Amino acid sequence: MSSGPLISIVLPAKDQAPFIDDALVSLRQQFQDPTAxxxxxVDDGSSDGTGELAAAHARFLPHLSVLRNETPTGLASARNQGLAHATADVLGFMDGDDWLARGHLQQCLSELRRLDVDFVRTDHVQVKGGHRVLVRAPQARRSVVLDPRESILPEHTSTMVDYPFAWAGLFQRRLVDRGLLEFPPGLFTAEDRPWIWRLFLQATSYAMIEAPGIMYRRGVSTSLTQIYDERQLDFARSYLMAFEVLEADPEAGRFWPKMARQFLAVAAHHRTRREGMDATVKERQTALIRSVLERIPRAVLAAEFKRLDHRRRALLGPVLPNGVRKGKVAA
Structure with a gap:
């Protein structure tokens, strides 16, 4: 028997009663020794008994704890709350409506130890109904030590900062000590954007490994990606926080085109969702996107807007700062 847990998994869950048993049963199948x-x-204000269902697994998971929030704090704050209670030297995240293949965490831990990197990242399997699709992370080099900063670029193709899923990997505790695993508190959506940028700008080493054992449900009605209220506007606040991370970096100019292009793509996506929003939320979305665009260096914004496809230019043109759409950039 082990003297203490090898891995701490933080699992925030709000109203996940239909799925939480699948998640926890899969966690029971990760190690032969359940104390590992x-x-x-983190039961984040559930009203459907999620916490009680989770607690019933304690006889199979000796190091299981359930933290209860009477009112929801949001995914970012709930993850931070769980991190504060984690005791193992290796940490990971999981969502309450996902599940893991048998032995997935054991495989990831072995690779993390073998490569001796700050963190490892994995592919995942997207599940929608009975249909499964393997989603590969945008890093072709596998099972070798890599520099996270060098995986941010090039700006015009998908890179590892476009794969922000916190649950797709394991992390050494030394990242907690450096403040690199904490999420921006209070965000209900897009909490992973400033998180992934800080991680890849400031961590020392990582590896992409072949371990596609995460089953990620899509199309769940309780997911915040399916909701069209004020919480969806957090993406704008999230990118302002990501901008602050980048602005503090000594090579900010090198990475601004990637950051700008990424925000333009995300903003265009949110513009396509406007039909599901009420008038007040639509107005706030427009104002917030415009305010975030104002923070991007004007020459960078103009160049990246020009490179967008016609559809995205049409969506974003009405919210651009004056002069950018026509290529008139102030000196």
């Missing part, structure tokens, strides 16, 4: 795993479920 600490599971911290």
């Amino acid at each position: 795993l600490q599971v911290i479920v």
Whole structure:
């Protein structure tokens, strides 16, 4: 038997009663020794008994704890709350409506130890109904030590900062000590954008490994990606926080085109969702996107807008700062 958990998994869950048993049963199948795993479920204001269902797994997971928030704090704050209770030297995240293939965490831990990197990243399997699709992370080099900063570029193709899923990998505790695993508190959506940028700008090493054992449900009605209220506007606040991370970097100019292009793509996506929003939320979305665009260096914004496809230019043209759409950039 182990003297303490090898991995701490933080699992925030709000109203996940239909799925939480699948998640926790899969965690019970990760190690032969059940004490190797600490599971911290953060019941974030559920009203459907999610916390009680999770607690019933304690006899199979000796290091299981359930933290209860009477009112929802949001995914970012719930993850931070769980991190504060994690005791293992290796940490990971999981969502309450996902599940893992048998032995997935054991495989990831072995690779993390073998390569001795700050963190490892994995592919995942997207599940929608009975249909499954393997989603590969945008890094072709596998099972070798890589520099995270060099995986941010090039700006015009998908890179590792476009794969922001916190649950797709494992992390050394030394990243917690450096403040690189904490999420921006209070965000209900897009909390992973400033998080992934800080991680890849400031961590020392990582590896992409062949371990596609995460089953990620899509199309769940309770997912915030399916909701069209004020919480969806957090993406704008999220990118302002990401901008602050980048602005503090000594090579900010090198990475601004990538950051700008990424925000333009995300903003265009949110513009396509306007039909599902009420008038007030639409107005706030427009104002917030415009305010974020104002923070991007004008020459960078003009260049990246020009490179967009016609559809995205049409969506974003009405919210651009004066002069950018026509290529008139102030000196």
